[in-house]
Amino acid sequence: MQEKKDICIGESDAQFAPTGLIVLSLGAGLHGEALLQSLLVDSQHRRQGIGRRLVRRAEKAAKEAGVSSVHAVTDPENEPAKALFASMGYKLMLLWSKGL
Numbered sequence: 001m002q003e004k005k006d007i008c009i010g011e012s013d014a015q016f017a018p019t020g021l022i023v024l025s026l027g028a029g030l031h032g033e034a035l036l037q038s039l040l041v042d043s044q045h046r047r048q049g050i051g052r053r054l055v056r057r058a059e060k061a062a063k064e065a066g067v068s069s070v071h072a073v074t075d076p077e078n079e080p081a082k083a084l085f086a087s088m089g090y091k092l093m094l095l096w097s098k099g100l
């Protein structure tokens with residue numbers, strides 16, 4: 001099983017102001033695979049391809065770490081996030097959960 005480790009990947013604009021962030025958590029998936037977390041693009045910079053690029057960079061880092069699949073959890077009502085992952089070939093799996 002993959003050792004647990006978080007890799008934070010960010011992007012910034014020409015003035016070095018942050019525009020987007022993603023965290024790749026290795027060893028955190030349902031079966032110890034990689035989990036994409038905390039994907040966030042600054043509202044002024046959305047629909048410019050930053051989110052897709054961050055996901056690609058996280059996938060590359062996961063591959064380099066020897067991981068063969070990645071997962072992402074989205075709110076069922078988060079249409080932008082669902083559209084982004086669907087457009088990148090992610091398949092939807094049902095997951096039941098309960099807050100305790």
Ligand SMILES: CC(C)(COP(=O)(O)OP(=O)(O)OC[C@H]1O[C@@H](n2cnc3c(N)ncnc32)[C@H](O)[C@@H]1OP(=O)(O)O)[C@@H](O)C(=O)NCCC(=O)NCCS
Pocket residue numbers: 038039040041042045046047048049050051052053072073074075078079080081083084085087
């Ligand atoms: C979801 C989020 C990260 C997308 O980032 P982004 O940089 O705007 O996304 P991209 O420009 O790379 O878009 C990639 C694709 O995602 C889809 N998409 C992104 N935003 C969308 C929107 N508002 N409505 C519909 N589809 C959308 C499109 O298919 C888009 O491709 P296209 O522009 O060629 O049509 C951004 O909206 C965000 O930070 N939201 C708030 C935080 C959040 O919900 N994070 C996800 C947690 S899982």
